[in-house]
Amino acid sequence: MEQKVSLCWFRRDLRLEDQAAFYYALRAGIPVVPVFVFDTNILNDLEDKQDRRLTFIHAVLEEMQEQLQQENSSLDVFYGTPEAAFAHWTSKYSVASVYANRDYEPYARSRDAAIEKQLRQKGISFHTYKDQVILEKNEVLKDNGEPYTIFTPYSKKWYDKLTFFYLKPYPCKKYIAHLHRQPSVKIPSLKEMGFVAGKQLFPSAALPEALIKHYDTTRDFPAINGTSRLGIHLRFGTISIRALMQHAMQLNATFAKELIWREFYQMILWHFPHVVGSSFKREYDKIAWRNNTVEFERWCKGETGYPIVDAGMRELNTTGYMHNRVRMITASFLTKHLLIDWRWGEAYFAAKLLDYDLAANNGGWQWAAGSGCDAAPYFRVFNPTLQTQKFDKDLQYIRKWVPEFEGFDYVKPVVLHEEARKRALEVYGKALKKA
Incomplete structure (x- = not known):
């Protein structure tokens, strides 16, 4: 009988440590295949064929692939629509379940609903987790149950709600032996997808601690190297928001507040999607x-x-x-x-x-x-x-x-x-x- 596997669908969480969906997939004990979709619903709208973000994502996937190869495992990357990707993977593997982290954007919500339906028709369960924010959706609400629309009271309630439980890392390495063993699956090149690699030096994902300590006094001056430049890493999840917030709260309250603004806008998008x-x-x-x-x-x-x-x-x-x-x-x-x-x-x-x-x-x-x-x-x-x-x-x-x-x-x-x-x-x- 063919071996059952779980798929862990990576999206805006491109790392192999302290990653919620990956942790829960590995911990479940069924061999895990990490998967990624170069989504043509998104890529076809990109006018710039040298889009730097695509260069970044591709480089990160190749790094992840190297790490997975050391475990005799592999990413399985598909170029096309998510529906076509899951049709491909569910015919290639005997899939028991799919794990992913939640995304709050309207397109992502409709995409995930469609994939969940597609999987359910094949008897495959779809599990989603919170990962790109510390507190999501309905976790920070007014006393009357309504969402906040003003940042200051939201941030006060956010801090009131926060305990170490929400900042605790997910120890993926502990269960890394539960990866599905298979030879390396080739990642489609940018050229094969109709794009050109952009020449770009990307900011480091390392936390610049000395800089963050002075963030409140330097952040407004564009000629100074006074901001973290971690935006791209937060956007694509190459760093953990939980780890970053722990550092921020120790180093600089103003920097921590900026990270809470990020969560505030995610919450607004969830509750008021008309803002798009x-x-x-x-x-x-x-x-x-x-x-x-x-x-x-x-x-x-x-x-x-x-x-x-x-x-x-x-x-x-x-x-x-x-x-x-x-x-x-x-x-x-x-x-x-x-x-x-x-x-x-x-x-x-x-x-x-x-x-x-x-x-x-x-x-x-x-x-x-x-x-x-x-x-x-x-x-x-x-x-x-x-x-x-x-x-x-x-x-x-x-x-x-x-x-x-x-x-x-x-x-x-x-x-x-x-x-x-x-x-x-x-x-x-x-x-x-x-x-």
């Missing part, structure tokens, strides 16, 4: 955006005539990263100064950011536009000049990315700050009065 295409505060959908395509193009290229904005956009276009303070400045500029729909900017960041995460990106853009939960009020319009004086007063960041900004050949401002601010207040005020 609409404003959290519905009345903000009545704003009469100008949506000038020429001005949008100038913003995308970093040619607005506002050096701090242009520096941020050029950093993003060149590296796939943008400093968090500058993300706020560029987003405010697009939505307030140019009166361009926040969804345009959100989509541009989604295409370019290495650490793109739907919940955080959406939350950040709606915060800047004033339309989100716990957002900046609409009449708060960042002044790029004042932001520069506060956070890049020696112009180091600007000089790096916009070397021509002091010369005659630097572009003229696309709009004047005071005029743009006045126009934004009028347009926002008009729309919200109607509501």
Whole structure:
């Protein structure tokens, strides 16, 4: 009789230690086959055939494969739709059950529901676990059972709820002998999938402890190496949020708070999935955006005539990263100064950011536009000049990315700050009065 196996489906949890689904799959005692899908439902929408994130994922999978080969095991990687992947795997192996970690994005939820149904029809159980956040869904609610929409009370309740139980690591190595033994299965190359490997040095997954200790005083200055750069590792799960939070709580309360913001936005996405295409505060959908395509193009290229904005956009276009303070400045500029729909900017960041995460990106853009939960009020319009004086007063960041900004050949401002601010207040005020 053919040996029964379990499949552990890796998604945004690309590591072999302290990984919830992998731990529970191994502990169950049935030989475990780690699997991954290069999902064409997602990949077919990527316009950039040199998408750096794909290069990152591919490199991480190859590292995981090397680790698994040392255990005489292998990842089984499929290129296609998840439905086709599971049709393939359930014919290749005698599958008893499938293990995966929960993903809270709308596409992921519908995908998982479809796969669970497909597996159930074959008598295969589907088990999901919490892994990418410490507290999920309904674990942090108001006393009346409703979800929070303001961060500060949410974070207080989050801390009240937290015990070591939630931060405890999953000791996968303890059960690693329960992996299914098989020869290495070839991972499809980027070229076979129609992509080109991007030349990119990715940030280290090692926690920069000395940097984190001073995070609260350095994080707002884009010319300083003052942020962790761990976003891409959190996004794809190459580090454990539990391990990171334990370090954060010991090292710097401000850094820990940023990690809780990440959980807050995941919770908002779960309870209010309409934020994906609409404003959290519905009345903000009545704003009469100008949506000038020429001005949008100038913003995308970093040619607005506002050096701090242009520096941020050029950093993003060149590296796939943008400093968090500058993300706020560029987003405010697009939505307030140019009166361009926040969804345009959100989509541009989604295409370019290495650490793109739907919940955080959406939350950040709606915060800047004033339309989100716990957002900046609409009449708060960042002044790029004042932001520069506060956070890049020696112009180091600007000089790096916009070397021509002091010369005659630097572009003229696309709009004047005071005029743009006045126009934004009028347009926002008009729309919200109607509501």
